[in-house]
Amino acid sequence: MADKIENETLATSLNAKLEKSKGTVFAICGIIVVAIVIIAVVATVKSKSTAKGIEQIDSISYALTKDADKLPEGEEEKASEIANRQNKALEELASLSDKGGIVGLRANMLIAELKFAQKNYEEARAAWLKAIAAKGKNYTTSLCYYNAAVCSEELSDNENAIAYYKSASEDEDFLLIDHALFSLGRVNEASQKYDDAKAAYEKVNELHSTSNWAQLAKSRLIALKASGKIQ
Numbered sequence: 023m024a025d026k027i028e029n030e031t032l033a034t035s036l037n038a039k040l041e042k043s044k045g046t047v048f049a050i051c052g053i054i055v056v057a058i059v060i061i062a063v064v065a066t067v068k069s070k071s072t073a074k075g076i077e078q079i080d081s082i083s084y085a086l087t088k089d090a091d092k093l094p095e096g097e098e099e100k101a102s103e104i105a106n107r108q109n110k111a112l113e114e115l116a117s118l119s120d121k122g123g124i125v126g127l128r129a130n131m132l133i134a135e136l137k138f139a140q141k142n143y144e145e146a147r148a149a150w151l152k153a154i155a156a157k158g159k160n161y162t163t164s165l166c167y168y169n170a171a172v173c174s175e176e177l178s179d180n181e182n183a184i185a186y187y188k189s190a191s192e193d194e195d196f197l198l199i200d201h202a203l204f205s206l207g208r209v210n211e212a213s214q215k216y217d218d219a220k221a222a223y224e225k226v227n228e229l230h231s232t233s234n235w236a237q238l239a240k241s242r243l244i245a246l247k248a249s250g251k252i253q
Contacts, residue, residue: 167186
């Protein structure tokens with residue numbers, strides 16, 4: 023009997039505490055529900071924003087090549103029309119270049135291509151690097167580093183060319199890895215960093231010994247050894 027009374031007293035006490043705290047419990051549940059709703063809304067808005075950004079970039083890209091067969095026949099007129107299209111595209115892409123994710127990636131890659139076509143290698147390189155920053159490491163990263171290296175060579179900036187070719191060649195799945203490694207060797211050789219050049223040339227042979235770039239790398243290794251610059 024005493025046990026029953028004690029149990030009832032305990033149950034009554036717990037019920038009382040729950041009665042007092044249920045407002046807090048319900049409030050916490052309400053906060054969780056609101057948080058879930060906010061996350062869902064943000065995800066939806068972000069998804070729509072991304073879709074809109076991609077659509078804008080596709081539209082800009084299409085306008086660049088639209089009616090390409092109808093461009094003026096004169097060389098000067100044609101060059102002027104192409105320049106006008108490029109400049110218009112760059113103006114429209116400016117508002118998208120600071121965005122993150124796939125939109126920022128694609129916007130900056132297109133900007134980089136246009137700047138390179140205009141021989142503005144400094145801004146082209148900056149755009150390739152900004153494309154990497156927009157989305158972080160992904161399947162385009164090695165290509166962006168490779169192109170940043172090419173821009174650096176155009177700017178006679180061998181130090182950065184070496185750094186970017188090296189970054190590009192660290193991805194063994196990169197389709198242009200042989201070219202990147204050979205270029206890494208070539209620029210190191212031009213910078214009189216012969217042991218680094220040797221390492222890059224040997225890496226090409228190690229990965230794909232029968233490729234054209236590997237054959238060129240072998241010829242450079244022979245030349246370097248013949249001149250006593252490497253062992």
